[in-house]
Amino acid sequence: MSLLHTLGNAPEFKNLSANELEGVEAAMTVRVYRDGHVFIREGEPGDSLFLIIEGEVIATRKAKDGSATLLARMASGDLFGLLALIDEGPRSASCTALGEVVVASLPRRRFEQLYNSQAPAAYTFQYMIARQLVRDVRATNEALIRQMLDYTESEVHAALQNVSVEFRPSRGGEEIGDDESTQ
Amino acid sequence: MSLSPAQLLRRFPRLFPSGQEEDAETLLRLLNPLRLPAGEVLIERGDLSTSLYLLASGELETDLTEAGQRLILGQVKPGSWVGELALISPGTAAARIRTVKDSALLVLSHDAFSALRLEHPRVASGMLHTLMLTLVERLRSSNARVIRRLDSTTLQLTRPEADDAQGIL
Numbered sequence: 266m267s268l269l270h271t272l273g274n275a276p277e278f279k280n281l282s283a284n285e286l287e288g289v290e291a292a293m294t295v296r297v298y299r300d301g302h303v304f305i306r307e308g309e310p311g312d313s314l315f316l317i318i319e320g321e322v323i324a325t326r327k328a329k330d331g332s333a334t335l336l337a338r339m340a341s342g343d344l345f346g347l348l349a350l351i352d353e354g355p356r357s358a359s360c361t362a363l364g365e366v367v368v369a370s371l372p373r374r375r376f377e378q379l380y381n382s383q384a385p386a387a388y389t390f391q392y393m394i395a396r397q398l399v400r401d402v403r404a405t406n407e408a409l410i411r412q413m414l415d416y417t418e419s420e421v422h423a424a425l426q427n428v429s430v431e432f433r434p435s436r437g438g439e440e441i442g443d444d445e446s447t448q
Numbered sequence: 449m450s451l452s453p454a455q456l457l458r459r460f461p462r463l464f465p466s467g468q469e470e471d472a473e474t475l476l477r478l479l480n481p482l483r484l485p486a487g488e489v490l491i492e493r494g495d496l497s498t499s500l501y502l503l504a505s506g507e508l509e510t511d512l513t514e515a516g517q518r519l520i521l522g523q524v525k526p527g528s529w530v531g532e533l534a535l536i537s538p539g540t541a542a543a544r545i546r547t548v549k550d551s552a553l554l555v556l557s558h559d560a561f562s563a564l565r566l567e568h569p570r571v572a573s574g575m576l577h578t579l580m581l582t583l584v585e586r587l588r589s590s591n592a593r594v595i596r597r598l599d600s601t602t603l604q605l606t607r608p609e610a611d612d613a614q615g616i617l
Contacts, residue, residue, distance in 0.1 A: 352584045388569045392536075395576055398583040399537045402615055405590040406542045414514045 268295050268369045271318045271342055275393055285386040292379050293369040302362040304346070304370075311349030311356045312373045314394070317341050320366030324358045337404075338363070344397045350376065351394070451476065451504060451554070459527055460502055465574040474571050478564055479554040490545045490553075497534035497541040497617050499557045500579075503527070506551025510543045510617070523548070531617050532579040535561050541617050586615030 268290050272278045278286060295318065298304075304315055307326060315322075321340050325333040336358055339345055345360050350373055362368075379387040453473035457464055464471045479502070484490065486506075491497050493512065501508075508524035521543055524530055530545055538558050565572040 348584050348587060351580055352588075354584075354588065357588060383570060385569065388565065388573050391573055391576060391580075392565065395536045395580050395583075398580060398587065399533045399539075402533060402583050402586055402590070403539060403542070405587060406615075409590050410512060410542060413519055414512065414517075 268293060268316070268318055271316065271369075274342060278389055278393070281386055281389055285384065285389075288379070288384055288386045289390060292375040293371045295367065295369045298362045298366050298368055300362055300364050302366075303359060304362070304368065305356045305358070305360040307357065307359045308355050310353075311346055313346055314344060314350045314371045314373075314376065315346045315360070316369045316371070317343050317345070318367040318369055320368075321363040322360050322366060322368070323363050324360050326358045333359075344394060347394055347398060347401075351398075450481070456554075459504060460529075462578045463502075463575050464571075465577060466570075471568075471571045471574070474568050475556070475564070475575070478560040479556055482553040482555050484547045484551050484553065486547050486549050486551075488547050490547065491531075491541045491617060493541055493544045495541045496538060497531060498538040498559075499555050500529055500531040500535035500561070501545075502529045502554040502556070504552040504554055506547060506553075507549040508545055508551060509548045510545050512543050532582060532615065533617055534558065536576070536579065543617065545617060583615055590615075 269286055272286055272289060278289075281289075293316070304322065305311060317339055319341055321338060322343075322345060323338050324336040324345065326336055328334050339360075346356070348354065349356050353373075376387075376390075380391065381387075451459070453469050453476050456476050456479075457467070457469055457472040461467070463475070482501075484506075490501065490508065503524050503526050505526050507526075508530060510521040510524070510530065512519045512521065524545075533539065534541070535556060535558055561572065564575075
């Protein structure tokens with residue numbers, strides 16, 4: 266599979282002419298990477314965006330105890346490294362090749378050149394990034410909302426336990442008293 | 449209420465990175481005004497959401513209700529908006545949004561935005577850039593919070609932050 270083919274498969278690029286697609290292609294560098302290649306290291310500054318053409322890449326994050334948590338498993342057509350490209354902040358996760366992969370990279374400088382040229386391809390590419398961001402935000406929202414709702418449940422549980430603790434001494438005392446008197 | 453382009457630009461400056469009144473005029477043509485009294489539901493959790501809602505005046509609140517429990521995620525004040533996810537890519541609303549005050553909104557549908565992208569790509573792209581920055585901010589804070597929870601074996605109370613109103617719909 267080629268970069269042009271991968272781009273052509275994205276719904277965002279359907280309306281672009283072959284010339285415009287070639288403009289995007291020219292700005293990107295396609296390479297084959299070996300298993301275990303680290304594209305992005307969590308916490309480091311980043312200045313490139315990546316598009317998977319073939320193969321798989323995993324996104325992981327370090328837990329406090331040093332073990333890695335798997336965040337996502339990405340395949341052909343997926344973009345990664347978006348956050349740092351947009352806000353110039355540090356990388357939020359590590360991304361590693363899972364087996365041999367073909368990946369196209371786009372340095373921020375090239376992206377900005379493309380963008381400033383006001384070429385239709387640049388706008389299209391921006392929209393492709395926006396849609397990927399929306400997918401990512403929806404996925405984390407899901408996780409966060411589940412956590413919040415779980416938490417509410419445990420909060421309610423804790424509150425109920427507190428209530429019963431507060432009432433227990435007197436009622437418990439009476440019960441114990443009753444128990445003792447009946448024994 | 450009908451806003452002039454200059455008023456739209458002043459009320460929502462971040463949507464027009466160019467700062468040009470002409471851009472506000474272009475967008476204004478695609479906006480539909482919507483007035484809602486306090487206490488109305490704008491979007492229910494699980495609804496198909498397809499629009500961006502700019503809040504010109506009033507106040508909105510996003511919340512989650514589950515098993516009789518209500519969790520307030522955040523408030524939206526005038527000059528801000530909800531629905532950036534839906535605008536970019538229509539989908540299911542993750543939370544409920546309702547008015548807490550009488551509110552005046554300006555609605556931009558996904559279809560209208562698609563038209564804007566075709567006819568005025570520079571204006572659409574400027575708006576999109578601001579919305580994307582919001583999403584990135586959202587992702588960074590959400591990721592950190594999800595991970596924090598994955599890390600901790602004991603439950604820790606992480607209070608919903610004020611910015612939870614944005615990036616959820």
